[in-house]
Amino acid sequence: MKPLSQFCRAFLPAALCLFSAACSETVTAQVPANHPGAALYTTYCTGCHGVNLHQSGSGGSLLARNLKHGDSREEIHRSIADGIPKMGMPAYGETLSTRQLNDLVEYIAVSRSGDVEALQQTKTVGKVRSHDRIETLDYNVQVDVWIDGLSTPWAVTFLDANTALVTEKRGTLRLVENGKLHPKPVEGTPEVTDGGQGGLLEVAPDPDHGTNGWIYLSYSHRLSNNKAMTRVVRGRIQNHRWTNEQVLFEAPHSTYLNTRHHYGSRFVFDDEKYLYFAIGDRGRQDNAQSVRLPNGKIHRVTRDGNIPVDNPFAGQKAALPSVFSFGHRNPQGLSIHPVTGEIWSSEHGPRGGDELNIIRRGVNYGWPVISYGINYNGSIITRERELPGMEQPVWFWRPSTGVCAIEFYTGSEFPYWQNHLLVAGLASRDLRLLTIEGGRVLHEEVILQGLGRVRDVSNGPDGAIYVALNSPDEILRLSSAGEAIR
């Protein structure tokens, strides 16, 4: 990665460099989010020093060229441990452990120097291993490996108190009964193309699964011409076989693409039991703005694959009638707010532009015309962040976490977390907990970090939280080991 000064010069005159927001973005993009100090910083410091050490807040930037209270590690340590009472900087010497203080000092010092390699070398410091207990603000959390021996699990869902299903990206559906993985995949599931980001993706039971047995799957479906698109089916499992399959959504074959990324996916059912699913832009960003095309959309169909009469574009001749909202990049998380019934979606964005959105009928979410992110290689996608007729995200992540699944917590194991949003991060390798009220994010806490890429997160019937990790490929179970001292 280019050093900061070089990066700045590439975009901006030197005089602007220290102060410009565009320049600051390049500073933050160099700070890996998986350093243990990063999580502490997010928890304790963002309110006054900004999410990435540099935005304005009462404490000012910690990336400024000269720190008023001293630049050396010793002096930074002293600022944090003793605080600066007359300025309103709290003292953390009594509430944080020595290791936590050191992690914070290291995170700040290395972020200031822009020396990413040094941070990466220290990323195993403070790494959580399974069977560990971790401290969060509200609970001590017991972390256990629930299922291992999997191949890139993509989704985990529960059918009842004792039965779960897990999709593996390579195209296999796995059954878990009483915490034991059935040694053989379910037979007869659809053939997938698992190149790139494709494969067997989401799985969810019908809202009336107990009486009708339906299970819904999404996957990347390939035609004989090698082009692919996300497809949605439902079926039942009988004698460990996938049966009665019905295709609920198949895009016109003319819209299939040779690309192998941004398949989106995830399912939710609303209170009318309509099925919502997301398809990413498939690497054709401009397609997201056309309601004639399936990609870059959230779709809505009835459970048997028909079009609800009030779908927003159902009456337009050229539109794809399943489209419910548009202007999306790669939504990979959907969850219904347990109280308001709103549909929340996470969207894996460009660099610095991962988003959290509330999905409303017929609304344009702006990709790629507006975005808070830039391309991963540093080039500009758009300079527009807001425009009339395009919805703003509720929240965005900078640096990007590689946001994946989201799930509102509804269990009884962690009562303080009721209706909080759990958010999976692939690149950040973390699980976050967002406090949400009145459609706004009030607080974000990293509750699990450094164990693997977090692909999916699910409420268990027992109130525990189930987390699907990639590398290592396993499913964790998070349970309460008692309340933290608050």
Ligand code: HEC
């Ligand atoms: C309630 C607001 C608040 C919080 C929370 C807070 N700070 Fe500060 N911080 C301040 C203020 C105010 C200053 C003094 C700024 C000044 O002197 O102008 C400061 C100064 C500092 C300095 C010295 C900066 C300099 O210019 O010399 C460091 C280092 C620092 N804070 C780190 C942290 C860290 C790390 C955390 C989280 C553990 C944190 N702060 C949390 C308000 C806060």
